[in-house]
Structures are given as C-alpha cells and as structure tokens.
Amino acid sequence: MRDILRPIYQERASLPNTLSVLYIEKKPDEDAATNLxxxxxxxxxxxxxxxxxxxHYRYEDKKAALYVVAENQLKEWMLYGTNSNIFEWITEGLILFDRNEYMAxxxxxxxxxxxxxxxxKIGTEFAKLIRRYLNGKDFFKQRQYLDAYNHIxxxxxxxxxxxxxxxxxxxEITVWNQVKQIDLQIFKLYEELVTSEESLEKRLELLFLASEFHIYSKTSFGAQHLLELMEEREEWTIDELLFHPGLQSYSIDLPVLLEFLIEKNMIEEITVPTKGPEIFHRRYRIPKKQ
Structure with missing residues (x-):
C-alpha cells in the first residue's frame, strides 16, 4: 500500500511547508488505530x-486516508489528549520524510x-474524573441507575x-490493557462493574464505596497543576481561571473541580461585596499557611 501512495506523499514532501510524513499501516485484527x-x-x-x-482513497479492495495537520493543531492534540490515536501514530508510524529531524x-x-x-494532563484528567464521579453519585441518589452507570x-x-x-x-486507545499492567486494583474496579452478576444498583453501590479511596487519595496529586497556577496571584475570579491560557484544557470541568477542592479545604472561597444588598462576588485563593 505504501508504494501505491508514494506519488501522493512525495508531492507533499516536496512542499517547503511540510515538516514530516508518517505512514501507519493497519495491524492484523486492529482496526481502531487506523480508523478502519x-x-x-x-x-x-x-x-x-x-x-x-x-x-480518503480507494485502491482495489484497500482504503487509505490522508491527514494533513497544522503543527499548532498537533500540539493541541498532544497536550489535551483530544485525539486518542495521535500518540500511537507518532510512536508506531514509519517516517517517510522528516525535515530537519522534526519527527525524530x-x-x-x-x-x-x-x-x-x-x-x-494529570490536572485535566483529574478534573474530568471528579465531574463524572460526582454526577454519577448524584444520579445514584436519585435512583437513576443507568445514568449513574454511564457517568461512573x-x-x-x-x-x-x-x-x-x-x-x-x-x-493509548487500549487504556484498560495498560492499566491491567500498571494498577490492577483500578482494573478490577472496572471489571467488577461490567461483569458482575449483581443487580445494577448493587454494583454501583459497591463501586462508589470501593472507588472513593482511589479518587480521594489522588486529590493532592491530581490538583497540583491548578494549585500551583493559583499561587501566582492572591485571588482569582472564575472568569480569570476559565480563560487562563494554562487552564484551557480543563474547560467545563473546572467549576466542579473548584467546588470539590473547596470542600477539601485545598482552595478557599472569599466574598467581595457587590452593589446589591447581601449579594457577594465569589473569588478563590489558596488558603494562607498558618
């Protein structure tokens, strides 16, 4: 297939704007990495x-796809993890052209x-984890077990x-295969939830009890990036945090993470008077050390 595609990538490689060309071939019985x-x-x-x-291209019974990505988009994918294939393509891809060893x-x-x-990445994943976990607990309390299951x-x-x-x-795409080798306890939480013969309500109840320790034990580790950034200033508004360049990957998960960390006394809420009676602005800061 690579020889068939040679005229396409050689034309691209000849352009001064091109930094690198990678070739990724589907492995036997592994369609996901190459999007089928x-x-x-x-x-x-x-x-x-x-x-x-x-x-997209067709040659006899074979299908191929061409992706031309701007460097800034590639960096965004790598930082925010919004393209699940990208790291496998970079690590496994065969370099066909490489200007100034860019891809190397x-x-x-x-x-x-x-x-x-x-x-x-740790901060971003932790923020997503907290929002999903708390939403799942809320649905469980409402006896909305299917929605709770989806979130958990x-x-x-x-x-x-x-x-x-x-x-x-x-x-990677096969993250559970990775976790099985790295943290068997987390893998078993997932396995028990999806394979147990208990009722869905019972599975969720046991899962929330078992996973709470894992989640809360990672709080200092998961919040480190946000807390270090907040130490740059005395106090912050929510708008200042949401639009800070260093927190763009947190997106809609940030407000929930803030509330969670306030409950854990890791972030402090302060109030500032407004023009309205008994209404205050909320601002946030790292608690001052005693």
Missing amino acids: FDAILFIIVKEQDQPLYVK RLKDEVRDFPFHERKV IHALHHLARLAVIENGFHP
Whole structure:
C-alpha cells in the first residue's frame, strides 16, 4: 500500500511547508488505530488555512486516508489528549520524510513525556474524573441507575488514564490493557462493574464505596497543576481561571473541580461585596499557611 501512495506523499514532501510524513499501516485484527482504514498517511505542516485537512482513497479492495495537520493543531492534540490515536501514530508510524529531524525529535519527546506536559494532563484528567464521579453519585441518589452507570464508567476511564500518566506513559486507545499492567486494583474496579452478576444498583453501590479511596487519595496529586497556577496571584475570579491560557484544557470541568477542592479545604472561597444588598462576588485563593 505504501508504494501505491508514494506519488501522493512525495508531492507533499516536496512542499517547503511540510515538516514530516508518517505512514501507519493497519495491524492484523486492529482496526481502531487506523480508523478502519488499511493505511494512514499522516502529514504535519508548519501552517495551513484549516487546522486539519483529510482525504480518503480507494485502491482495489484497500482504503487509505490522508491527514494533513497544522503543527499548532498537533500540539493541541498532544497536550489535551483530544485525539486518542495521535500518540500511537507518532510512536508506531514509519517516517517517510522528516525535515530537519522534526519527527525524530517529536518521537523522543513523546517517549520522554516532559514533566510540565504531564502535570497539565494529570490536572485535566483529574478534573474530568471528579465531574463524572460526582454526577454519577448524584444520579445514584436519585435512583437513576443507568445514568449513574454511564457517568461512573467515564469516571473509571479517567481514573485509568490518570494512573497511566502517573506512571509516565501516554494513555493509548487500549487504556484498560495498560492499566491491567500498571494498577490492577483500578482494573478490577472496572471489571467488577461490567461483569458482575449483581443487580445494577448493587454494583454501583459497591463501586462508589470501593472507588472513593482511589479518587480521594489522588486529590493532592491530581490538583497540583491548578494549585500551583493559583499561587501566582492572591485571588482569582472564575472568569480569570476559565480563560487562563494554562487552564484551557480543563474547560467545563473546572467549576466542579473548584467546588470539590473547596470542600477539601485545598482552595478557599472569599466574598467581595457587590452593589446589591447581601449579594457577594465569589473569588478563590489558596488558603494562607498558618
């Protein structure tokens, strides 16, 4: 398939804007990594009008896809984890063209997993974990067991990703296979939830009891990035936090995380008078050390 695609990638490689070209071929019985295609051409360019450009090809009984991605979009995927395939493509992909060893250095960066990038990912996953977990508990209290199940499955997935990142690895598509090797207790929580013959209500009840320790024991670790950022100033409004460049990956999960950390006395709420009687602005700060 690579030879068939040669004219396509050679044309792209000749352009001065092209940084690197990767070739990813489907492995036997593994369709997910290549989005059900037989081969992927993944091309990184310095810049282009749209962040991502995609084309699909057919050759006899084979399918191929071309992805041309701007460098800033690639960096966003890597930082925020919004493209679950990207790390496998980078680590497993065959380099067909590499201007100034761009991809060779990127492969090293992915393998080394820089500390700052790791902290951002940990904070993001922890924020998602807390929102899903608390939503799941709320639905459970309302006896909305299917909705509770949906949220707790997502919470466990974020807990699994957190464990993988904590151990210095990038989460892959097959994250549960990774977690089975890294943290068997978390894997067993997931396994028990999806395979137990107990009623759904009982499974959820046991899961909430068992997972609470795992979640709360990771609070200081998971909140480290946010707490360190908040130490830069005396106090913050919610708007200042939501739109801080360093917290863009937290998105809608940030307000819930703030409330959770206030309950744990790790963040302090302060009130500022408004023009209205008995109505106050809420602001947030790291508690002052005694």
